[in-house]
Amino acid sequence: MTAVIEARDIALAFGETPALRGAGLSVEAGEVLAIMGPSGSGKSTLLHCLAGILVPDSGEVHFNGQRLDTMNEAQRSALRRDRFGFVFQFGQLVPELTAEENVALPLLLNGVRRAAALAEARPWFARLGLDGLEKRRSGELSGGQAQRVALARGLVARPQVLFADEPTGALDSLTGEQVMDLMVASAREQGTTVILVTHEPRVAAYADREAIVRDGQARTLSAGPVAS
């Protein structure tokens, strides 16, 4: 197995407040990993460091064996655009754009011509049960529909890694599980690694493996044999 992302002993403080204290984590290619932990434990901060959104004060983050934490902002930005996809909990769609333009956005930002980007975006609507919603704006979509559009946008450029921060946090249980079903199935289909932050065990159960963050440190859990 090959680690696509690896954090080694990373620490990050916001002012006087330490968020990560020597966290380490390795994610294999094609894996779906859930990062869990109590509120304020540092799990979102860890995700943001893995994705190059934040730079740790110390320690190393590697992507495909390359140091990500030593790249400059422009390099990290290019990496996020080219290789990573993102799904967050709230407010991700650009309200002025239609749903299909929102899905096509990563391709447009990568320089793909509009017609080609939209052609690439459209099949996602049938795939995610969004047929007929292509021309709607975000205000005309339900929470579950908007999140599926956001998921399509996260995956449309076939990223190597999809980062999802509480992707079902604003959805009811049934809608959330539909989104998770689609996320995991689509990611597996195109070989995208998924790193998912969630505090919900039912969401984490979609992952192959989970890591728990407590007090700014991450540990991978392993289940021993279960007593009968």
Next chain:
Amino acid sequence: MSVPLTLLGLLEREPSHGYDLKRDYDAFFGRGKPLPYGQVYATLGRLARDGKVVAGEAEPGDGPERKRYVITEAGVTEFETWLKDPVAPEPNLQSVLFTKVVLALMLGRDAEEYLDAQRAAHLRRMRELTELRRTGALVDALLADHGLFHLDADLRWIDLTTARLDALAEAVRS
């Protein structure tokens, strides 16, 4: 799972042979633990003795006993009463999980390690149920959901207990 009441429910649907009852029981409720024929016929015998079902004449044919069973008024009443009564909520205050944590703390052992192992075992089972829910028929999905919600509740308790271990250790050692 109450086998007699479940069989009464299946008979409330339509009069059936023991074989049909076993087949439907196994399909909907067996979940890898098929009901032995002996138990089916013993249960039907007791239900008949208690006036909850009546057995028709034996029908000609090979194989196991071929009698058609019909639910009686008394059987319908018993089944309806059971169906309407909510199941007693079971807070499981003395569950194995709880006992292990308290004992670990009392003995100065690593309760967090135990809770993490339990959390991993719970999540592994939840992954299996999630897969069943995703790939199985609706009936399987509903059963998987039932299991998932219960495991989810346990995990929330594990989280809360993990967060309170220091205070709990003081309480049980004092």
